[in-house]
Every structure is written in structure tokens, then in C-alpha cells.
Amino acid sequence: MNVRKFRALAVAAAAMLAAAAHAEVKIGFLGTFSGPAAALGQDQYDGFMLALEQKGGKLGGTPIKIVKEDDQLKPDLGVQLVRKLIESDKVDLVTGVTFSNVMMAVSKPLAAAGTPFVGSNAGPAPLAGKECQPNFVFTSFQNDNQAEVLGKYATDKGYKKLLLLAPNYQSGRDQVTGFKRYYKGAVAGEVYTQLNQPDYSAELAQIQALQPDAIFAFFPGGMGVNFIKQMSQAGLLKKVPVLTVSTVDGTQLPAQKDGAIGTLAGAAWGPDLPNAANKAFVAAFEQKYGRIPSQSAAQGFDAALAIDSALAKTKGSVADKAAFIGALKAAEFPAVVGSFKFNKNGFPIQDQHVFEVAKDAQGRVSLKTVATPLPALQDAYAGECPIK
Amino acid sequence: MSWQFLLTQLLNGVQFGLLLFLMAAGLTLVFGIMSFVNLAHGSLYMVGAYLAALTYAHSGSFWLALLAAVAGLFVLALLLDRLAFSALYRRDHLDHVLATFGVVLFANEAMRMIFGSAPLFMDTPSALSEPVVIAGFNYPSYRGAIIVAGLLVAFGLHVLIDRTRVGMLIRAGASNRNMVSALGVNIGWLTSFVFALGAALAGLAGAMVGPVLSIQPGMGEPVLILTLVVIVIGGIGSIRGALYGALIVGIVDTLGRGVLPGVLHMVLTPELASAAGPAIASVGVYVLMAAVLALKPEGLFPVKHS
Numbered sequence: 001m002n003v004r005k006f007r008a009l010a011v012a013a014a015a016m017l018a019a020a021a022h023a024e025v026k027i028g029f030l031g032t033f034s035g036p037a038a039a040l041g042q043d044q045y046d047g048f049m050l051a052l053e054q055k056g057g058k059l060g061g062t063p064i065k066i067v068k069e070d071d072q073l074k075p076d077l078g079v080q081l082v083r084k085l086i087e088s089d090k091v092d093l094v095t096g097v098t099f100s101n102v103m104m105a106v107s108k109p110l111a112a113a114g115t116p117f118v119g120s121n122a123g124p125a126p127l128a129g130k131e132c133q134p135n136f137v138f139t140s141f142q143n144d145n146q147a148e149v150l151g152k153y154a155t156d157k158g159y160k161k162l163l164l165l166a167p168n169y170q171s172g173r174d175q176v177t178g179f180k181r182y183y184k185g186a187v188a189g190e191v192y193t194q195l196n197q198p199d200y201s202a203e204l205a206q207i208q209a210l211q212p213d214a215i216f217a218f219f220p221g222g223m224g225v226n227f228i229k230q231m232s233q234a235g236l237l238k239k240v241p242v243l244t245v246s247t248v249d250g251t252q253l254p255a256q257k258d259g260a261i262g263t264l265a266g267a268a269w270g271p272d273l274p275n276a277a278n279k280a281f282v283a284a285f286e287q288k289y290g291r292i293p294s295q296s297a298a299q300g301f302d303a304a305l306a307i308d309s310a311l312a313k314t315k316g317s318v319a320d321k322a323a324f325i326g327a328l329k330a331a332e333f334p335a336v337v338g339s340f341k342f343n344k345n346g347f348p349i350q351d352q353h354v355f356e357v358a359k360d361a362q363g364r365v366s367l368k369t370v371a372t373p374l375p376a377l378q379d380a381y382a383g384e385c386p387i388k
Numbered sequence: 389m390s391w392q393f394l395l396t397q398l399l400n401g402v403q404f405g406l407l408l409f410l411m412a413a414g415l416t417l418v419f420g421i422m423s424f425v426n427l428a429h430g431s432l433y434m435v436g437a438y439l440a441a442l443t444y445a446h447s448g449s450f451w452l453a454l455l456a457a458v459a460g461l462f463v464l465a466l467l468l469d470r471l472a473f474s475a476l477y478r479r480d481h482l483d484h485v486l487a488t489f490g491v492v493l494f495a496n497e498a499m500r501m502i503f504g505s506a507p508l509f510m511d512t513p514s515a516l517s518e519p520v521v522i523a524g525f526n527y528p529s530y531r532g533a534i535i536v537a538g539l540l541v542a543f544g545l546h547v548l549i550d551r552t553r554v555g556m557l558i559r560a561g562a563s564n565r566n567m568v569s570a571l572g573v574n575i576g577w578l579t580s581f582v583f584a585l586g587a588a589l590a591g592l593a594g595a596m597v598g599p600v601l602s603i604q605p606g607m608g609e610p611v612l613i614l615t616l617v618v619i620v621i622g623g624i625g626s627i628r629g630a631l632y633g634a635l636i637v638g639i640v641d642t643l644g645r646g647v648l649p650g651v652l653h654m655v656l657t658p659e660l661a662s663a664a665g666p667a668i669a670s671v672g673v674y675v676l677m678a679a680v681l682a683l684k685p686e687g688l689f690p691v692k693h694s
Contacts, residue, residue: 201403
């Protein structure tokens with residue numbers, strides 16, 4: 001083999017390798033994978049990976065490499081990890097993020113770098129309003145949405161006297177604000193508990209003393225498991241309607257089981273939504289992971305589909321960030337929530353439903369759609385967002 | 389605010405206090421006798437809850453679940469003591485804290501690796517699943533069972549410590565470890581027994597809360613913190629102190645959460661009350677602890693060294 005031929009081959013090989021390297025999109029997946037709330041992050045990830053697997057490891061026809069990082073629900077660690085993803089892993093985009101406090105912290109480095117971001121759980125109010133970012137989209141919800149739909153439901157039901165309960169931290173107070181935005185009756189009391197409080201006996205006695213028409217409760221993670229179990233043991237779930245956000249979701253129901261039956265929940269997604277994309281998603285998820293998917297899993301799945309649509313439009317290129325973000329915001333995909341589109345602030349415009357905990361066709365405890373009080377809801381902060 | 393409401397809250401406080409007592413009794417004995425700081429006490433409670441939930445799910449017998457948690461933790465603690473902790477007894481408290489904190493991290497991660505991070509479910513025994521009505525309020529009968537269990541353990545410990553030979557040795561060991569050893573008592577085995585007994589009580593506490601709380605990695609730490617508060621208030625090494633301290637902490641914590649907001653609403657504006665209520669309630673027991681430390685640094689019911 002002569003030198004010239006070898007050189008030509010080498011150049012060709014190098015070019016091919018370079019092309020191959022270029023044709024791979026690197027996605028940083030930041031989520032909470034440890035601590036009491038790890039199940040949420042895990043479901044976001046499992047939902048995302050299910051979509052990726054169904055597409056043969058490619059999104060928009062482009063091979064995908066995932067760099068997975070655990071923020072441990074620590075905002076400072078989240079910031080470090082996002083910097084690492086952007087600067088040393090050189091990811092093309094970032095997705096995931098489970099909790100709003102981490103989201104607020106990592107929004108700064110993400111906005112500064114202009115890296116496209118597809119959120120699949122946390123949706124804090126500032127990022128929907130004044131601090132909205134052109135490079136952020138969310139396939140989940142703005143935090144207030146799920147409480148708003150319950151507020152509307154309570155008004156529609158004619159409840160006149162409500163007791164509101166939430167842990168004493170930013171999200172808890174936001175949920176109460178969101179609920180009151182659409183609830184027109186009287187509030188008999190607002191009870192703020194300690195974050196990660198395990199025992200609710202004192203609060204249960206207050207519910208009985210006040211005898212409200214219904215209660216609104218926001219207790220994410222293990223707090224919800226405890227609250228609902230204790231409500232059930234005190235025989236209160238049968239006595240008073242319980243409207244909840246993030247308290248009886250797919251990650252909590254396996255630990256609450258029959259005890260949670262009858263509890264109402266506000267959400268954009270539930271496993272029984274009748275659209276075809278959702279039916280296929282739920283069946284595939286159950287087959288792969290052996291459990292009913294949670295809302296976080298559905299949001300992770302939709303995040304992958306949104307990226308898939310955008311990459312297909314830009315032919316796998318993320319080099320022009322503005323063009324990619326434009327494609328992302330105009331993403332067309334069969335969302336498992338049904339009708340879905342991104343608002344100008346990057347948050348979804350989608351139907352918000354009320355679900356009831358009930359047995360499904362196979363006798364498992366799951367969520368059943370009861371009403372859709374707020375169709376095509378847009379969040380309350382979009383008007384404050386300067387993006388046109 | 390009716391007397392029925394106050395009575396219910398008092399009952400809730402007593403129940404919470406007796407649960408804390410199950411934890412505090414073991415921790416205070418271990419600290420009092422071995423001068424050993426065991427931060428892993430909360431992990432023992434967590435392991436007890438897991439053992440009980442698994443046994444209950446497979447056997448369907450709540451008694452067997454309790455037995456599995458208590459016996460399992462007794463054996464586990466003996467192993468832990470012989471293999472790891474006994475080497476640490478003669479060392480500094482800081483070493484105890486570091487080593488047992490390591491056990492906390494290890495135990496939480498081990499539970500996550502084996503059972504996953506989603507919480508585990510434990511049924512309420514069917515005989516205790518319906519509430520009883522006390523003074524017009526629904527009271528969960530299972531919580532009544534926790535009160536009974538706590539009182540039984542308190543009585544049992546009283547008999548063991550004050551009426552038996554083993555108890556006499558334990559009291560003697562708490563007063564003067566070297567002298568007991570010089571009198572020909574195998575103090576090593578005595579301390580192992582005390583450690584295992586404390587762990588078994590933590591396991592019992594874990595098993596008892598299984599039907600009330602979510603069983604998940606990290607569930608032991610919030611309880612451990614309150615348990616430490618209890619033994620500081622009650623007096624380190626004192627079973628009597630642990631009982632009264634636990635009841636005080638349980639009642640103060642419950643009334644702070646359940647009654648204080650209503651009281652504040654009567655005297656403050658609603659906005660101020662809803663902001664101040666949770667803040668005051670969450671620091672209530674710590675303020676109490678600080679006050680006790682300032683006024684009676686030995687605790688309210690210290691061991692008598694006479």
C-alpha cells in the first residue's frame with residue numbers, strides 16, 4: 001500500500017469519525033435520584049429512557065448520549081453539576097430537574113450559557129413570569145396549575161368552607177395561593193406544617209374541630225403517604241372530601257394502596273386519559289418497569305418526544321441554539337397529556353383534570369378522571385414574561 | 389376551642405411521646421452506661437420498620453412482624469456491637485459520632501439499594517383499622533395500640549432495671565463501670581446486652597410506626613433528632629427521665645402544632661398568625677431544650693449518683 005493511498009484512507013476515516021462524533025447529541029439529565037423524594041426523579045428518568053428506547057436510542061434520527069447526574073435535592077450541588085455538564089461534558093442540552101428550589105438555582109447557569117433546557121417536573125412561578133428564559137421549555141406544568149384546577153373544582157362543587165394544609169415552605173405557600181386564585185368560597189383556616197413532618201395527628205384533630213366542607217392538601221413524597229394513611233386510619237377520608245396536589249401520585253399510591261381510595265387529585269395527566277399516545281405509553285411503561293407510571297414518568301416521556309420532534313426538524317443539529325430552541329417551542333408530538341402546546345414563556349398550555357383514587361380494571365389502586373374544570377389552562381404568570 | 393379538642397390533642401401528644409420513649413429508652417441506656425454516642429439509633433428504627441413491613445407482607449401476621457423486628461434488631465445489634473462498635477467504646481466521643489454517622493449513611497444507602505427509594509407499604513392490622521370515637525372526635529384505634537405498647541414497655545423496663553439482678557448490674561455499670569468490672573462482672577457482655585436491648589426497642593418503635601408512616605430510607609433521622617432532645621431534657625442515662633422527657637416533648641410538640649395556631653389567631657392578625665404559628669411550633673421543643681440546658685444542665689430527671 002503506497003503512502004498516498006494510505007493518507008487518503010486516513011483522511012477519509014478521520015472525516016467519517018469526525019462526522020460520527022458530530023452526529024451524536026449529548027443530553028445532560030439532572031434529577032433528584034437520592035433521598036426521600038428519589039422516586040420522582042427516577043420516574044422522570046424511566047419515562048424519558050422508555051421513549052429513547054422506543055426510538056432505538058435515537059431522537060430525531062440522531063444517536064443520543066445521556067449523562068445522568070443526581071442533584072440530591074441540593075440546589076448548590078445542582079449548580080455545580082449543571083456547570084460540569086455544560087463546561088466539561090459539553091452537553092448540547094439539559095433536561096429533567098425534579099424540585100423547584102433546584103430549578104431556581106440552576107436556572108442561572110443554564111440561562112447564562114444559553115443551553116437549551118427541557119424541564120420535566122419543576123415549574124416555579126418566577127421562571128414563568130418575570131424571570132422567564134428564552135432557552136427554557138417545560139413539558140410538566142407551572143406549579144400553581146394543579147392547585148388552580150382544584151380551586152375551580154371546589155367552586156364548581158359549591159364548597160363554602162375549606163381548610164387548606166401544606167408544608168411551610170415556598171412550594172407549599174405557592175400551592176395555597178394557586179388554589180385561592182380559583183376558589184371563591186371562604187377559607188376556614190390555613191395550616192402550615194413542618195417540612196418532612198412525619199406525624200399529622202395534631203392537624204387531623206384540627207380538621208375534625210373545624211368540620212370544613214372539604215380540605216385542600218399539598219404533601220409531596222413521603223409526607224403525602226403519611227398524611228393519607230393517617231387520614232384513613234382516623235376515618236376522615238370517608239367524612240370529608242380531600243382535594244390534593246402531589247399527595248396521591250403514582251409514586252405514592254403503591255405505599256398508600258386502598259387507604260387512599262376516594263382522595264381527589266388535580267393534575268394534567270393520569271393513566272386513564274383516553275388518547276391513543278397515552279394508552280400506548282402506559283402499556284409500554286408497565287411492561288418494561290412492572291408498575292403503573294406516575295405523572296413524572298409521563299412528563300419525562302413527553303420531554304423526550306419534544307426533543308425528538310425538534311431534532312428531526314433541525315436534522316440533528318444543535319449548533320444553532322436559537323434555531324433548535326425555535327424548533328423545540330414549535331415541537332409537534334403526540335403528547336400523552338392529549339392536547340399540548342408551549343406558551344410563549346415555555347410552559348405548557350394543556351387541560352387540567354381532577355382525578356379520583358380508585359381501583360382500575362385490573363383491581364389495582366390507580367387514578368380515574370372525574371372532571372376537567374380547566375381545559376387548555378395557561379399559567380397566571382405568562383403575562384409578566386417579556387418574551388414575545 | 390373545646391375541651392374535646394384539647395383532650396384529643398393531649399392524647400395525640402401522649403401517643404407521640406410514648407413512641408419517642410421507645411427510642412429514647414435505648415439511646416439513653418447506651419449513652420448512660422457505655423458513654424457511647426450512637427447516631428445510628430435512627431437507622432436501627434428504620435431497619436425495624438423494614439423488617440416488620442416485609443414480615444407482615446409475607447406472613448400476614450402482625451404479631452410475627454413485631455417479633456421479627458424486635459428479635460431481628462436484637463441479633464443485628466449484637467453483631468454490630470461485637471464487630472464494629474465495641475472497638476470504639478474506649479475512644480473519643482467525636483470518633484463515636486463519625487463512625488455511627490457512617491453507619492447512618494451506609495444503612496440508608498443499603499435500604500435504597502435493596503428496596504428502592506419508593507416508600508414501602510405496611511397494612512394496619514384489620515382489628516385496629518377502624519377509628520374509635522372519643523369525646524366526639526374520631527381517634528384511630530391503632531394509635532391507641534401504640535400508647536398501650538409504650539406503657540407496657542415502660543413498665544417492663546421499670547421491672548427489669550429496678551427489680552432484677554441484671555437491672556442492678558446495669559445501674560451499677562452506669563454509676564461506676566470500672567468498679568463493676570473489678571467485682572468480676574463481664575462488663576463487655578453486659579454492655580452488649582444493653583446495646584441489643586436498646587436496638588430491640590428501636591426495632592419495636594419502627595415496627596409500631598410502620599402502619600402509620602411511610603417506610604423509606606432516611607426515615608430514622610427526624611426521629612433521632614427528637615430522641616436526642618428527649619434525653620437531653622430528661623437527663624442522660626435515666627429511664628425515668630426518658631419517659632417523662634418523651635412525654636413532655638410529645639405533648640409540647642403536638643400542642644404547639646395543634647393548639648398554638650388557634651391561640652395566635654385570637655390575639656394576632658390572620659397574616660401574622662399564619663406566619664408565626666408554624667415558626668414557633670417548629671422551634672418549640674428546641675427552645676424547651678435550651679431552657680432546660682440553661683437551668684438544669686443535668687436534665688430534669690438525672691440519674692442519682694449516691
